Amino acid sequence: MLSYTEENYLKALLKLSFQNEDKPEAGTNEMAAHLGVKPATATDMLKKLKEKDLVNYKKYGKILLTSSGKQQALEILRKHRLWETFLYKKLDFSWDEVHEVAEQLEHIQSTKLVDKLEEFLGFPEFDPHGDPIPKANGEIPMLEKILLSEIKEGEVCQVVAVKDTSTVFLQYLEKLQITIGSPIKVLERVDFDGSMSIQISNQEERNVSMKFAESLFVKR
Amino acid sequence: MLSYTEENYLKALLKLSFQNEDKPEAGTNEMAAHLGVKPATATDMLKKLKEKDLVNYKKYGKILLTSSGKQQALEILRKHRLWETFLYKKLDFSWDEVHEVAEQLEHIQSTKLVDKLEEFLGFPEFDPHGDPIPKANGEIPMLEKILLSEIKEGEVCQVVAVKDTSTVFLQYLEKLQITIGSPIKVLERVDFDGSMSIQISNQEERNVSMKFAESLFVKR
DNA sequence: TAAATAAGTTAGACGAGCCTAACAAATCAT
DNA sequence: ATGATTTGTTAGGCTCGTCTAACTTATTTA
Numbered sequence: 001m002l003s004y005t006e007e008n009y010l011k012a013l014l015k016l017s018f019q020n021e022d023k024p025e026a027g028t029n030e031m032a033a034h035l036g037v038k039p040a041t042a043t044d045m046l047k048k049l050k051e052k053d054l055v056n057y058k059k060y061g062k063i064l065l066t067s068s069g070k071q072q073a074l075e076i077l078r079k080h081r082l083w084e085t086f087l088y089k090k091l092d093f094s095w096d097e098v099h100e101v102a103e104q105l106e107h108i109q110s111t112k113l114v115d116k117l118e119e120f121l122g123f124p125e126f127d128p129h130g131d132p133i134p135k136a137n138g139e140i141p142m143l144e145k146i147l148l149s150e151i152k153e154g155e156v157c158q159v160v161a162v163k164d165t166s167t168v169f170l171q172y173l174e175k176l177q178i179t180i181g182s183p184i185k186v187l188e189r190v191d192f193d194g195s196m197s198i199q200i201s202n203q204e205e206r207n208v209s210m211k212f213a214e215s216l217f218v219k220r
Numbered sequence: 221m222l223s224y225t226e227e228n229y230l231k232a233l234l235k236l237s238f239q240n241e242d243k244p245e246a247g248t249n250e251m252a253a254h255l256g257v258k259p260a261t262a263t264d265m266l267k268k269l270k271e272k273d274l275v276n277y278k279k280y281g282k283i284l285l286t287s288s289g290k291q292q293a294l295e296i297l298r299k300h301r302l303w304e305t306f307l308y309k310k311l312d313f314s315w316d317e318v319h320e321v322a323e324q325l326e327h328i329q330s331t332k333l334v335d336k337l338e339e340f341l342g343f344p345e346f347d348p349h350g351d352p353i354p355k356a357n358g359e360i361p362m363l364e365k366i367l368l369s370e371i372k373e374g375e376v377c378q379v380v381a382v383k384d385t386s387t388v389f390l391q392y393l394e395k396l397q398i399t400i401g402s403p404i405k406v407l408e409r410v411d412f413d414g415s416m417s418i419q420i421s422n423q424e425e426r427n428v429s430m431k432f433a434e435s436l437f438v439k440r
Numbered sequence: 441t442a443a444a445t446a447a448g449t450t451a452g453a454c455g456a457g458c459c460t461a462a463c464a465a466a467t468c469a470t
Numbered sequence: 471a472t473g474a475t476t477t478g479t480t481a482g483g484c485t486c487g488t489c490t491a492a493c494t495t496a497t498t499t500a
Contacts, residue, residue: 005487028448041488043449048486060448060495091336101330110321116311225457248478261458263479268456280465280478 004107007076008035009045010054011106013065014073025062071138075114078134080106081127082117088128089121095128095179096170129170130161130180130217146220149194149213151186157218158183164215173216176200184218224327227296228255229265230274231326233285234293245282291358295334298354300326301347302337308348309341315348315399316390349390350381350400350437366440369414369433371406377438378403384435393436396420404438 002010012034017024032042050057054069065073083105087093093101115136118124125141127133132141145160159182162169173179178200187205188197194210222230232254237244252262270277274289285293303325307313313321335356338344345361347353352361365380379402382389393399398420407425408417414430 003486029446037487038489039448040450040490044487087333091333091340093332093336097332101328101333104328104330105325108321108324110324112313112317113307113311113321116313120311223456249476257457258459259478260460260480264457 001109002072005045006049006052006054007072007107009042009049010065010069010073011076011080013055013063014070014077017065025064027063031063074134074138074140076106078136079108079114081131081133082114082121082124084127084129085121085124085133086117089124094170095174096167098128099165126161126180128180129165130159144219145217147214148184148186148198148216148218149196149210151184151218151220153186153189155220156183156185157220159216160219161217162215163217169215176206177203178216221329222292225265226269226272226274227292227327229262229269230285230289230293231296231300233275233283234290234297237285245284247283251283294354294358294360296326298356299328299334301351301353302334302341302344304347304349305341305344305353306337309344314390315394316387318348319385346381346400348400349385350379364439365437367434368404368406368418368436368438369416369430371404371438371440373406373409375440376403376405377440379436380439381437382435383437389435392432396426397423398436 009031012031013026016026016030016034020026028039028042028046031046032039035042046055046057046063049055049069053066054072056064056066080102083102084098087098087101088095118136124133126143130143130145132143134140143160147163148157151157159178159180161180162173178184182201185199186196187199190196194213195207196210196213197205197207199205229251232251233246236246236250236254240246248259248262248266251266252259255262266275266277266283269275269289273286274292276284276286300322303322304318307318307321308315338356344353346363350363350365352363354360363380367383368377371377379398379400381400382393398404402421405419406416407419410416414433415427416430416433417425417427419425
């Protein structure tokens, strides 16, 4: 059985592997920063995880999850996202509040709990941020998603996920009354600065920055 | 903020104080046994809790929660029993499965979570074993309850709680189809061995031992 | 390509929570 | 009330996850 801490290292590694598209390795400093820990500490733990055959690791080399490590990490991510969904859907937590509590809940050990929770929630495929919830067998539901910034003038799309999950962005979305499923029409694109005018649901026209348009995933 | 371990010591102390009716002190060995730890370890931790003013403790003396310690312990108990209720009512866990998982869930830190959970469950006053759930302010709902063994021949009563929460007893109750609320009629009492014949709901007459009758709380 | 910089490791230390072995205090029983 | 037994404490040591400081390897850049 993995300790709370070991689980966090695996999860961090999985996250970094998603983040660094196509090159799923991570570095010691990167890991340490992500976990709020000093690089020396990460080195120690990585050695330990290597002993347990959860990561592939050589001195001064890149870090990679083994298949066993990845499996465990996916299970933690699964729990995290199911709990987020629970908090959002059932307990009325807001978009930006769910993460912190789910960070704790994801470490509860009980296969039965996870499975029952999933059932209770109606086998959701995506969490409140639109991120896919791994299935018990490790499968990850896929979703075609493109950035809002790729939508052409005049086109209509629908919000499916957020790319940035920072509190400040999520609260901004809430203020704009944007949630998963909201329809957005791109009225005008400004070449000068990449900003765009959009219409959210039936609200009034509004201008959003390029940064904004590159933080929101939509489908056509 | 208390560590996971500190919380467990406080909870154990609270439980022992309930258990040892009218003399709410506990001993070091008792504590240690309850926590599955050696007495030496308990001594160390008690010193630490004393420093934090959570327990009253003197060398070779009895151990007692301070009012601050009791408050914290009640909060943990509250969480434990709310989670048990959640698992039983919403996730379909059986009577004897809830405890183990609730032992983990009780340590999740989030006032909002606890309060929202309570609301989600409809402000329950008693958990699946019939034990009272402390309110946010520390109040404990009271319930008149007497042992089944105190019921006279011919009287009818209703199950309100279990005194023994061991798996083997809970599973026996399940087999007998006894849950909180089940009506029981005492048909005959046998002076010889304290056993009694009872009728559960509309089932057939059945004999139960004195030990059984002293493990079940009912109200008239 | 060699010096400067960045990234990663090692060594030694510390607190938390646990242990065993030896000892001290309190209680019980004759 | 004193000796035996139970109960509780102390001392010293262990592992886990963390740290700092010093060092080594890899990478970048002039």
